[in-house]
Amino acid sequence: MTSGALAGVKVIDLTHHIAGPYATKLLADFGADVLKVERPGGDPGRRLPPFFHDEPHRDRSLPFLYLNTNKRGITLNLKSDEGLAILMDLLADADVLVENFAPRVMPSLGLDAETLREHNPRLVVASVSNFGRTGPWRDYKATEIVEYALGGLMYIFGAYDREPLKHALHQAQFKAGTNLASATLMALYHQRLTGQGQQVDVSIQESIASALRDVTNNYTYVGAVRRRQPNHTGDLTRLRAVSDGYVLPNPGIGASLDWQILVDFLEAPELDDPRFENASARLENAEALGEILDQIFAIKQKQEIFYAAHQKRFIYGVIDSPAETIGNPQIQARDYYVPIEHDQLGEITFPGAPFLMNKSPWAVNSTAPALGEHNAEVLGALGYDAQHLAYLTASEVI
Amino acid sequence: MAGPLQGVRIVEMGQLIAIPSAMKWLADMGAEVIRLESVQRLESYRTDSLYHNDVEGEFWNRGANFYEQNRNKLGMTLDLSRDEGRAVLRDLLAVADVFAENFTPRVIKNFSLEYEDLRKIRPDIIMVSSTGYGFDGPWSNFGATGPATEGAAGLAYMTGYKDGGPVMSEIPYTDYTAGEHTVAAVMLALMHRLNTGQGQFIDVSQTQTCSATIPEALLDWTVNGRIRERIGNEDPAMSPHGCYPCAGDDRWIAIAIDSDEAWYALCRVMNRPDWAADERYSDVLLRIRYREELDKMLGFETRSHDNHELMAKLQAVGVAAGAVLDSEDLLFNEHLKQRQFYEIVEHHPDTGMPPLPYAGRPWKLSATPAGAPKAAPIMGQHNREILSGLLGKTEDEIEALKEDNIIGDSPLTPRGVRRPSLDEQVRQGRMQRYDVNYAEQVRDWFGI
Structure with missing residues (x-):
């Protein structure tokens, strides 16, 4: 009862x-x-x-x-x-x-x-x-x-x-x-x-x-005022357009990421570059990285890369319309x-x-x-x- | 008396925001929250956004995000991948009212920490699991982030400029949506336990909590077969309605005209009697028809105004208007100051950090207010207090746990993330600007 x-x-x-x-x-x-x-x-x-x-x-x-x-x-x-x-x-x-x-x-x-x-x-x-x-x-x-x-x-x-x-x-x-x-x-x-x-x-x-994560704290910790983000950014978790919609890439957690796994997963040898090899370097070269990532993602497909990513335990997400979210197999289950x-x-x-x-x-x-x-x-x-x-x-x- | 939740003990195996933010609010209101982490796996919120961008020394005790999400908690390290660690956790659960976690079900099952396992240790325990997509189903073991669930729930699809793709805010927004619902869920379970003596299992799907907040669009699809497209800052029932440029660098004001009276008041403040006299704008349907030209005209006029002054003038005549506050505006805001929204938190002396203000809570309870805030724990800060004081472990037992790195007070493989210099961050557009005398400004404004 x-x-x-x-x-x-x-x-x-x-x-x-x-x-x-x-x-x-x-x-x-x-x-x-x-x-x-x-x-x-x-x-x-x-x-x-x-x-x-x-x-x-x-x-x-x-x-x-x-x-x-x-x-x-x-x-x-x-x-x-x-x-x-x-x-x-x-x-x-x-x-x-x-x-x-x-x-x-x-x-x-x-x-x-x-x-x-x-x-x-x-x-x-x-x-x-x-x-x-x-x-x-x-x-x-x-x-x-x-x-x-x-x-x-x-x-x-x-x-x-x-x-x-x-x-x-x-x-x-x-x-x-x-x-x-x-x-x-x-x-x-x-x-x-x-x-x-x-x-x-x-x-x-x-x-x-x-x-609000890290907004007023950015000011109290370093004196910086955050802003909206530029179009090209190497933030690895940024929303990217794919050929049939949008995905949210996320290769895992911060500093401990093994970059080579990501390079292989995206089939993108151009990312195998010392400019991108660790988190600090990627932040320094964010714009160049962002442009390359935009090109790589533009030819991927939403569902395909989403499921492939989760096979690798990358925590990718999809952008679904109301119709798509209602039809989503997880939400239906x-x-x-x-x-x-x-x-x-x-x-x-x-x-x-x-x-x-x-x-x-x-x-x-x-x-x-x-x-x-x-x-x-x-x-x-x-x-x-x-x-x-x-x-x-x-x-x-x- | 500090908070209505005194006497409630929560064991938190949380990470990032969804569970930590929820447990922080419960801790604020008096619950004793014991937060577990491990020296083997350093949480990214301990490594990023560091005080003074300084990766030297014990940087893991200087992470902004960690302090923001973990106020008022006790901190303990415990390696749950080993039997000795799980044995301590079982001891803790035996005296806990709530167990809260936001790992994937795979991890929880591997650690034998499912609700049925916990009940054997404490029959009336409340377990709350917070996941991206739910504890069961084909996606249950898919890790998720706030942006991913904002996408899966249907919210991101509809958000963005009229002529562009989906846009997201610069925070993991739905982590907080899940956290806010988790606070409500735990309180419901505590009420149920008061009534019946029963504990239970709460399964929070971040995606579902977000979808629960967008019924307008979801029902428009299920009932009317219509998909809502992106409309930027427009509102279907108001015009003008938007965000307009003001004097200065990247300064804006949001204005929402929700009645004819507000429209005429806007015309007076902008000193444009010709707009007020124009028949084409005389009622809301007409203003919606001429929305684009109105937005252009209004945006041209607002350019010469200071956004805070214009807000005050518009509010004085009953127009809903708000300066778009950046983080400095928000921190040094007189209204929030008088509401005592930001709370000054003293940090552990080992951190070398001064007392700093942190955002509080969106509620005030008159008879049982929150107590004085305590900083999030430095790593392993309360190991001894919990093991000895709460669980009655002997010195030898504690030393043995330390020896085996089951507990500890520093990460085994520390890796800090140094952000680029502030000049570089501004050049890249990550930051709008920075102040060199920020520390003094913070001290002066908050009287620290």
């Missing part, structure tokens, strides 16, 4: 868009009881493209459907007294409240962490915001690209002589969401041991800035993609468990809620009758 790791954990989820919902998805997919509380107009994440069959509809945004699995959903106007009263009722026996409003919003609603914990001392109040809940940039506006710029990842991302780049899609949001889940779980662990709730403050900017039946839309194939836990497995038991889907069920359990629900609906509280 297995159950989710968070069986019995009750989460009130005020989050919207991506970062917060990804955190609560991680909690919900591992067993927490997550109640998603949306404004009556709905989570703006319901407008995130792409849509199911390109039909814009508040219940058909594909990222929304992914981000809100296993959650029940109600609507609540937190700017109304009745809405706030209902929220406080819901929080009375909750373990966690998660929110990703701008930092000034919760206090302006009278929902600052201190008030909330007076109401329920066990409550973990978990927040994620662009720049954290304190500091001079607290109220700065940000979107994904601004987080890349101010988190320090963008400056070292892209071609040397072109504008810096960001990743495709919404990596900063997902990164912060993952960190929010981790930090919330740490606070929850402490709550289970001591009964004490607390406040969790996650910053999206810091989520980027704390995951692990059944990563899972078909999930949606009562309106039929079967949809979703990315599945980010990690496998053998005793408390990841599972999707319900699809994302339609807007207000559980209003009657949840408010009914709080003691509101049909007549009162009608009044709340008419007065746009729900």
Whole structure:
């Protein structure tokens, strides 16, 4: 008999868009009881493209459907007294409240962490915001690209002589969401041991800035400022174009590489040259090496060189499109993609468990809620009758 | 009280980033992490990016990447390729809550360190394995790097300039994605153990953790049959949206116009009433249609501005804008300073290194904050403390282990990597520039 790791954990989820919902998805997919509380107009994440069959509809945004699995959903106007009263009722026996409003919003609603914990001392109040809940940039506006710029990842991302780049899609949001889940779980662990709730403050900017290898350290260690890389580089692990796509060569680990094995593997006698014979020499002659490597790789084939490399235990990688990654034999063998039946839309194939836990497995038991889907069920359990629900609906509280 | 995880003991057989970065964050929050390495196999993060680029002496105790990934851990050397080493590991596992490793399954199987083996030593142990592609399946024994899994997961394919091939950042990005998910996974397992008393096996596939963060593109394929192509810094729903040049050498600003109000505010700050009056730019769909000409016009105007000043002006009127911070900007950033994001770490006196700032964590916990940071261990620093204090080994036993190089405090075959001179690195384009008085600047800014 297995159950989710968070069986019995009750989460009130005020989050919207991506970062917060990804955190609560991680909690919900591992067993927490997550109640998603949306404004009556709905989570703006319901407008995130792409849509199911390109039909814009508040219940058909594909990222929304992914981000809100296993959650029940109600609507609540937190700017109304009745809405706030209902929220406080819901929080009375909750373990966690998660929110990703701008930092000034919760206090302006009278929902600052201190008030909330007076109401329920066990409550973990978990927040994620662009720049954290304190500091001079607290109220700065940000979107994904601004987080890349101010988190320090963008400056070292892209071609040397072109504008810096960001990743495709919404990596900063997902990164912060993952960190929010981790930090919330740490606070929850402490709550289970001591009964004490607390406040969790996650910053999206810091989520980027704390995951940069050898960036600020290059400055503190030698005074150097890193930059994007030139087109020709002898970095042996640089992405290279092959005849039918792209590969990531990697002949193994740093200083201990036996160069001759690499020369033989690439069938490239021109690399058998004292300029390249050890790691320090290769760094000195990086540009010449890079040009030769570009030519060598241009005539290779992606799958062929990838498998041949792994025969030699070189740790090569491939660049796969979404279609290719879904068809990848390893990913298929692990059944990563899972078909999930949606009562309106039929079967949809979703990315599945980010990690496998053998005793408390990841599972999707319900699809994302339609807007207000559980209003009657949840408010009914709080003691509101049909007549009162009608009044709340008419007065746009729900 | 320092951190919510006091009382949790983790034995880490990690390398590079994926497991070490995750265990560092758990160590920050109070877990006791015992990190294993060996004197036979010198980890590359101990040999590269050295303090002062100095390969003399005990350079393996001066590697930036090692310090960055291993803060707050205890360090122990152990040769696991020999029975005596594995016997010590078994003793450690008997008193461990978590065993964390990121080697290929082949290595773990050779060492008899699979979950079923560990359970016999400690029935409620949590084992976390972090691999590129997962612990089972046809690619399970394929070694992987961050860039390789970013490629396999589908993220790299979509990232890059509109007119070019895939582009990657200059860090092994998905190592961190895996590490971040690993922290969550270990916490889930600790919660499950609190509830049930059960340990378990966690199998983290770096590729899967990355794919989990790109559902927009993966679902567009599974549902709509569409492959998303590279669009550089464009955003399908915003315009202007991009990275624009500013005054100075390699200075940039990112600007995202997400509403009509933001557009008119941008026009005011750039002092271009003619843009605001132009009907062709009056709503977002039109601005998306004229994206290319808008980007050109805006990029021409931003050229004469300092990127930090322009950011402040735009933010003051509610426009999402950010100077593209280089590493010096990031380190000497007033906001991060007030947040106490960088933490000053004292190094072991044998290293000759001064106290230096390191990036902290992306979270703050009000009641159980992280404790004062301790530097990553120099090689073998805690051998004696662990063997004698924790495992009760005698002096003779410890000496015998040392004699056989099962433990030790320096690598048997040290090979440092000297990087080219800074002038050469700048000429090659590896570095943007360098400062000669950096040490003083760091001391002054952080008050060290």
